Amino acid sequence: MGEGIVPIQKIPKNYFFEITRGNVSGSSTITKFGFNSDIDTASTPEDIWNTGGVYVAPTAARVHAIVSNSVNDTSAGTGCRTVLVFGIIGDYTRVTETVTMNGTTPVNTVNSYLHIHLIQCRSVGSSGVNAGTITATAATDATITATILTGEGQTASSIFLIPAGFTGYITRLRSRMNCATANSAATIGVYTIPFGLSMQLKTQMGINNSGSSFVELNYSDSAPFIVPEKSWIRLRCTSVTNNNTSIEAEYDLILIQN
Numbered sequence: 001m002g003e004g005i006v007p008i009q010k011i012p013k014n015y016f017f018e019i020t021r022g023n024v025s026g027s028s029t030i031t032k033f034g035f036n037s038d039i040d041t042a043s044t045p046e047d048i049w050n051t052g053g054v055y056v057a058p059t060a061a062r063v064h065a066i067v068s069n070s071v072n073d074t075s076a077g078t079g080c081r082t083v084l085v086f087g088i089i090g091d092y093t094r095v096t097e098t099v100t101m102n103g104t105t106p107v108n109t110v111n112s113y114l115h116i117h118l119i120q121c122r123s124v125g126s127s128g129v130n131a132g133t134i135t136a137t138a139a140t141d142a143t144i145t146a147t148i149l150t151g152e153g154q155t156a157s158s159i160f161l162i163p164a165g166f167t168g169y170i171t172r173l174r175s176r177m178n179c180a181t182a183n184s185a186a187t188i189g190v191y192t193i194p195f196g197l198s199m200q201l202k203t204q205m206g207i208n209n210s211g212s213s214f215v216e217l218n219y220s221d222s223a224p225f226i227v228p229e230k231s232w233i234r235l236r237c238t239s240v241t242n243n244n245t246s247i248e249a250e251y252d253l254i255l256i257q258n
Helices: 015-020
Strands: 027-039 062-068 080-089 094-100 107-124 134-138 144-148 166-178 185-193 200-208 214-218 225-227 232-240 245-257
Touching (some): 015 027, 015 245, 107 134, 166 200, 185 225, 200 214, 232 245
Antiparallel strands (some): 027 245, 062 107, 080 094, 134 144, 166 214, 166 245, 185 200, 185 232
């Protein structure tokens, strides 16, 4: 081989599994799943998250109020008693915190978040799951940034913010649509927002229910999408041909420390 040329080494088939197991230092895997249950022709674009509509990105870190629409989601209730919040704070680092539910009375987070990418019910009463819809609302502008729908136990959002000191690699994208109207179609855009820049379309997935309603783009054996630190990822439905269309979207992400 010529001087300075390094032979390409094939990644072992169990490489991603070993990252998931925590056996690859400085690396971790994340699967982001989002769901939007009702997209109409006039409402697009809509992001793929179970709050619905367009996600409003923050301009600063914000305290969030966690609340349910059911009195049973409380510290001694039959529903969700505590939630674990996963998010990115003002310096773009990752943190978690536990919030004890108080039913329909909001409870503020200790941390101020640039983004909450996941909330999970962690302790529950006799029903085994949240009794109502739980939301996280930003204190400064009253925007809902995360939602756990009744009985689902965790949020479902395709939106993610790469933490400082890490680079993200998207290795696989998947999407599915459901619509009662025959021959319906939808287009899903994969967008990133690099730090300090505008939103950028990276690829699109077209889905229809006249044949298969499922599409997958696999980059695990080729060059994955590279997403730099402090960049946003958001999957967005840019068009549907019929009202009452539901969209699921999911991607596999590897975070590697810089």
